[in-house]
Amino acid sequence: MSQLTISDIAKKAGVSRTTVSRVLNNSPSVNKATRENVLSIIKANDYSPSAAARSLSKQVSDTIGVIVPEIDNPFFGEMLRGIIEVMDQHGLTMMCCNTDDTITKDLNSLDLMKNHRVRGLIYTPATDYSNSKEKNTLLKVLRSLNIPLVQVDRQVNGIDADQILFRDTEGIYEATKKLIKAGHRKIAIINAHQEQYLARVRQEGFVKAMSEAGLPIKDEYQFFGDFRIAKAYELSQKMLAMPNRPTAVITCNNNTTIGLLKALHERNESIPEDIACIGLDEIKSLNYAGANLNFIQRNAHAMGKKAMEILISRIAFPEKPKQIIYLDTPLVIHSL
Numbered sequence: 001m002s003q004l005t006i007s008d009i010a011k012k013a014g015v016s017r018t019t020v021s022r023v024l025n026n027s028p029s030v031n032k033a034t035r036e037n038v039l040s041i042i043k044a045n046d047y048s049p050s051a052a053a054r055s056l057s058k059q060v061s062d063t064i065g066v067i068v069p070e071i072d073n074p075f076f077g078e079m080l081r082g083i084i085e086v087m088d089q090h091g092l093t094m095m096c097c098n099t100d101d102t103i104t105k106d107l108n109s110l111d112l113m114k115n116h117r118v119r120g121l122i123y124t125p126a127t128d129y130s131n132s133k134e135k136n137t138l139l140k141v142l143r144s145l146n147i148p149l150v151q152v153d154r155q156v157n158g159i160d161a162d163q164i165l166f167r168d169t170e171g172i173y174e175a176t177k178k179l180i181k182a183g184h185r186k187i188a189i190i191n192a193h194q195e196q197y198l199a200r201v202r203q204e205g206f207v208k209a210m211s212e213a214g215l216p217i218k219d220e221y222q223f224f225g226d227f228r229i230a231k232a233y234e235l236s237q238k239m240l241a242m243p244n245r246p247t248a249v250i251t252c253n254n255n256t257t258i259g260l261l262k263a264l265h266e267r268n269e270s271i272p273e274d275i276a277c278i279g280l281d282e283i284k285s286l287n288y289a290g291a292n293l294n295f296i297q298r299n300a301h302a303m304g305k306k307a308m309e310i311l312i313s314r315i316a317f318p319e320k321p322k323q324i325i326y327l328d329t330p331l332v333i334h335s336l
């Protein structure tokens with residue numbers, strides 16, 4: 001019976017088409033007895049549906065959508081590895097879009113996911129959508145998608161979804177305290193502009209630690225740009241050329257750290273000999289070269305795995321309460 005349909009299997013098994021689809025996709029929400037009954041019918045009838053046939057049968061695909069803002073950033077590469085690791089266990093496939101931190105590409109990517117009827121979406125927003133008109137457009141598009149959604153790493157208020165975030169404020173706070181404990185009083189921060197959610201939460205940690213220590217937060221020691229290498233390099237050049245320059249600096253993502261390293265290299269200077277630094281995110285390639293930089297660890301691979309696990313659970317149990325999960329950000333210190 002090679003032409004057997006999902007409806008035929010459901011009728012023979014005495015279950016719904018949805019249950020059969022969940023069995024076919026290894027969903028954990030089906031009990032053992034039901035799963036074995038459905039599988040025995042499938043085996044007896046030599047049923048082997050194509051991916052296209054499965055998609056048509058339930059008007060969605062077995063593809064999970066993933067939207068990231070910086071696909072060339074190793075952080076998101078590690079996150080994708082974590083997502084794929086869990087996907088493979090459940091026989092799912094991925095459609096991934098990169099937005100380059102732009103709203104236009106972000107919204108276009110969401111439309112693409114809708115057109116391809118993805119099963120669920122793991123989404124890192126391109127921006128904060130602080131403009132009310134842009135946010136309303138975003139929320140409208142997400143409602144029209146009408147699929148399970150997990151928002152990761154960046155937060156946009158108003159999105160009705162599970163969220164996985166890092167404790168970035170705490171990470172920067174502890175890093176700043178560590179520099180203060182090491183004797184530094186002139187501490188700078190290289191961050192993105194405060195319109196961005198991640199920049200704001202990271203700045204909060206810096207300000208809190210400096211204020212608690214009774215240290216001045218000097219405007220000239222605060223550098224705001226974006227999270228790209230080119231801008232961080234430009235800001236680092238400016239900082240290092242100051243006559244009364246800081247003795248230590250917090251860099252607020254891996255690209256920012258790389259920008260600083262480029263500026264230091266041009267001056268024949270290094271970390272920690274000429275300036276102490278604790279950066280956010282590990283740069284694994286530099287570890288292989290023996291750089292051993294200090295960093296605030298954000299396990300992107302673990303975030304990706306957790307996001308995919310939550311999405312699978314959300315697909316199986318769409319009515320359960322939404323959750324916000326915060327992952328820890330421990331310090332890894334080699335030398336100050």
